[in-house]
Amino acid sequence: MTSIISKNQDKTIHYPYSTDNNIFQNLVGYANNQTKLYCEINHVSDRKLKGQIFTPPKIASFMAGLFISQNKKIRILDPGAGTGVLIAGICDRFIQENRRNLEISIHVYENDKKVLPFLKSTLEACKLALTEVDCPMDYQIFDNDFILHHAKIEQDGNCSVYSLDLKTRYDLIISNPPYYKLNKSSPEALALQKYVYGQPNIYAFFMLLSGMLLSETGEMIFITPRSFCSGLYYSKIRRWFLTTLTLDRLHLFETRKDLFVDDEILQENLIFHATSVLPTKEGKTFVSVSYDRQFTQYQELTVPSSDVAYCRGDDCYIRIPISKNDLKIIEIVDSWPQTLNTLGFEISTGPVVDFRALKHLRTTIENSNCVPLLWMHNIRGNDVEWSLDKNGKAKAIEVNPESKNLVVPTRNYVVLKRFTSKEQKKRVHAAVLNAEQFPEFEFIGLENHLNYIHKKRAAMTLDEAYGIAALLNTTIIDQYFRALNGNTQVNATDIRVVSMPDYEKIVAIGKLIRKRDSDSLSDCDEAILKVLKIKKDLVSN
């Protein structure tokens, strides 16, 4: 049966292998139908296990629209192709733009045998459609693992030695990579060991290896979770990426719902376009944002690339300013000369992991060896309230030879929630742990969902503690973190890298807050801006 798949101005392209009477607007429509057919016979739970979340047609076309090369000879790769919708998007573009005499060579990887017939069908449709507009296209399907295909394993005595084997280079790599965790000792992780920190996720390996496979003027277009942009886990991959490639286009989906709604994945997602050109100081990045997969409420902004790809020493971050206001905030914070470290402070994570320390946890101060245990719910406003009860959670920890490393000396600290809920107004919530509240205890327990800031080899003064806590609680820092980090988790590494004002300013803020004795965090904003000599309207939305 013949059905029309595309109308190219004067030319109608016919596709002879259709299995039903569908009329497709374009090749993306054709591929999307392959996805539907595949999903009808393969259950969502099975697809999730394989990291199979297919790109909706609008997003596939949007991603294909980001490709900029006008070369005649183009080598294209989709490293985890599924039913081929992203390749279809690229082919649609060639047809819509009336490009002639292209020489297109396409490589796709797909390690799930069940999806291969659907992928082949899409690629055949693409080949046929392109042939009709005088663009010969060759494709090759690699039915194996994209990472392992590029890994070389050699034996050295009893040991296996892993390295990379980067055979072919590509002008365009387009991908919606699979998303699942890998074991640290898996062959994939061993092949990319240099870039692993903690438990790796395959999506970041797809990004990294693709970046390495780009030709000298190559481009890559990826849709990924935003999680690689900050935090410790992806730090080595991020560093390679930001020092080797130029991130010139970003699109942020500012939502935790809707994007891949059919598969109920709730993630903040990001589309990026990067080129294999070394980043320059003067470079610009084009940033856009939308609030759903229909690209409604679409906004765009051109920003200095150095505000997006931000490196401080070995730490590199991707910040995503989505308004002029965000840009101003980034510039103000970057202009501050210090960090916690240069000010003589350190941030650590609360050492008490409840399920590991169960035998030392107590519901009350049962004996003279017990000391208070603080959790996230004990942070109230600017202060810590230990007397609060919550769902029978332990209120104390017994100090004994086994648990003595789990407690810290009772001193002044700034304690921060590591997690906030999406509904909570601010990302960062800091409070002061005032040692005077706990005169009878030499030590104190801090649960693992808290971070705490302490002074290296000395005790923090209350002015220092209130100064740092109030600064971290300001709207300016909240807006900075929103540009830095798409989730509700605030890692110690992210706080460590944020610029801080000079010591005198922090102490001045601390004194001011203590004098005001205010419990409302936002009340402090104006006073802090005055100390920092920042105009009020710069920080308000």
Ligand SMILES: C[S@@+](CC[C@H](N)C(=O)[O-])C[C@H]1O[C@@H](n2cnc3c(N)ncnc32)[C@H](O)[C@@H]1O
């Ligand atoms: C998130 S889906 C995206 C599919 C398609 N590119 C799209 O945009 O709709 C990722 C695809 O990669 C495949 N995949 C998973 N792990 C892979 C691996 N190690 N090598 C090659 N393909 C893989 C999955 O089977 C799945 O079809």
